[in-house]
Amino acid sequence: MHKKRADIEEDLARSLAGYRGEQALHYDFQFLKQNHYSVLEDLRLENENGDFFQIDCLLLSPSYLLILEAKNMSGSILFDQHTRHIIHNKNGLERSYSDPLLQVQRQRIQLEKWLKQQKFPFVPVITQVVISNSDTRYDATSNHHFVYQNVTSRLNLPNRTAEFESAHTDEVLSAKLIKQIAKSLIKRSTPYNPDLMHWYELKLSDLILGVFCPNADCPSVRDPMFKVNSGWRCPFCLAFSRDAHLTALKDYVLLVGDEISNSHFRDFARMESVFTASRLLKQLSLPSSGAKKNRKYKLSLPKS
Ligand SMILES: [Zn+2]
Numbered sequence: 001m002h003k004k005r006a007d008i009e010e011d012l013a014r015s016l017a018g019y020r021g022e023q024a025l026h027y028d029f030q031f032l033k034q035n036h037y038s039v040l041e042d043l044r045l046e047n048e049n050g051d052f053f054q055i056d057c058l059l060l061s062p063s064y065l066l067i068l069e070a071k072n073m074s075g076s077i078l079f080d081q082h083t084r085h086i087i088h089n090k091n092g093l094e095r096s097y098s099d100p101l102l103q104v105q106r107q108r109i110q111l112e113k114w115l116k117q118q119k120f121p122f123v124p125v126i127t128q129v130v131i132s133n134s135d136t137r138y139d140a141t142s143n144h145h146f147v148y149q150n151v152t153s154r155l156n157l158p159n160r161t162a163e164f165e166s167a168h169t170d171e172v173l174s175a176k177l178i179k180q181i182a183k184s185l186i187k188r189s190t191p192y193n194p195d196l197m198h199w200y201e202l203k204l205s206d207l208i209l210g211v212f213c214p215n216a217d218c219p220s221v222r223d224p225m226f227k228v229n230s231g232w233r234c235p236f237c238l239a240f241s242r243d244a245h246l247t248a249l250k251d252y253v254l255l256v257g258d259e260i261s262n263s264h265f266r267d268f269a270r271m272e273s274v275f276t277a278s279r280l281l282k283q284l285s286l287p288s289s290g291a292k293k294n295r296k297y298k299l300s301l302p303k304s
Contacts, residue, residue, distance in 0.1 A: 001129045002173055002206060004200045004206075008200060009042070017072045020072055021054055021070035021071060021133070022070050023133075024072070024154060025057065025068065025132050025154060025157075026039075028155070031157075032059075032157070032158055033161065034161070036061055037059040037061050037161075038059070038060040040055075040059075041056065042054075042056060042189070043185055043186075044190050044192075045110075045190075046188070048117065052192075053107060054094075057070065062171040063123075063124070063168040063169065063171055063179065063180075064164060064168045065111070065123055065162070065221075066126050066127070066128065067104055067107050067108060067127040068129075069107070069122075069127070069130065070130045070132045070154075071089050071131055073136055074272060075088060075136060076088075076091050076137045076138065077136060077139075078140070079140040080139065080140075080141050081141050081143040081146075081147065082141060082142065084099040084102055085304070086098075086099055086100065101147070101151070104125065107127065107282065108126075111125055115181070118184055120181055121172060121173070122172070123172050127150065128150060128151070128157075129150060129152075130152055130153070131153050134154055134155055136153075138153075191301045193254065196254065204256075204268070208221075209269070209270050210224020211224050211244045211245050212247065212248070214247065215234065215239045218234060218236055219236055220234055220237070224270050227271060227276060228240070228272075230242060231243070231244070232244040248268060249265075249284075249299055251262075251268075252300045258298060258301070259296045259297070259299070260281075260297045260299055261293075261294070261296050262274060262277050262278055262295065265277050265280075284297075286299065
């Protein structure tokens with residue numbers, strides 16, 4: 001087993017928990033006031049210092065914007081208001097994390113600045129930390145009122161937003177303006193693409209390279225597909241795919257970077273023929289620079 005595997009699996013588990021928390025939250029949006037909110041997810045925006053800030057979920061309404069930060073943790077959570085940490089206890093095992101209330105406060109300040117910079121009219125920004133696992137108990141060491149006002153369980157979210165709706169009755173944003181803000185946020189959002197190879201100190205030789213079978217039930221995990229005339233064929237289930245190399249290219253962007261040469265593509269997808277690789281890259285009509293051997297194609301990360 002590769003020495004980094006345990007680290008990577010732990011990080012993956014944490015990301016997946018976060019992702020599932022967001023998904024669970026999404027389900028609850030149907031219980032909010034009908035047609036009142038526009039929902040934007042996974043925003044990553046640049047602030048005036050060139051640093052990025054990230055908002056997992058933003059709800060836009062005519063009277064206010066609502067930043068939601070989902071925490072998907074089972075067991076119990078204690079908001080330690082002295083050290084500003086949360087202490088997560090699961091089956092007697094304790095772990096501490098930075099206080100999500102500080103996190104959303106920072107997101108709010110940055111979003112307010114961003115909106116001002118983009119010359120949008122002032123609109124109140126509210127935040128809420130949502131405990132997305134409905135069995136999770138949470139409590140605070142002090143400042144109970146503050147914590148209870150700013151944290152809610154997922155099931156209580158519709159009641160919480162109803163409170164916000166009655167506290168903010170001034171409609172400062174027209175439907176048209178909400179659309180403009182949403183459009184601008186989406187347009188300026190840059191997907192997060194960290195240099196994972198560098199982060200985990202990996203080399204290409206640490207990866208299992210190749211184009212892999214798209215059939216989810218296929219037992220082939222290590223053996224790549226082989227190139228046939230008009231596509232790819234799985235050596236195990238014999239599935240055929242015309243465009244399985246696109247998944248390999250997506251992995252390449254996420255793992256290695258957004259520039260690829262013919263020879264890097266061949267290494268990564270385990271392909272012999274320079275001509276086939278060249279044909280496949282050309283088919284994608286990617287922006288490129290350089291000529292012949294030095295030609296580099298620019299890959300882009302899908303926004304979703
Ligand atoms: Zn297969």
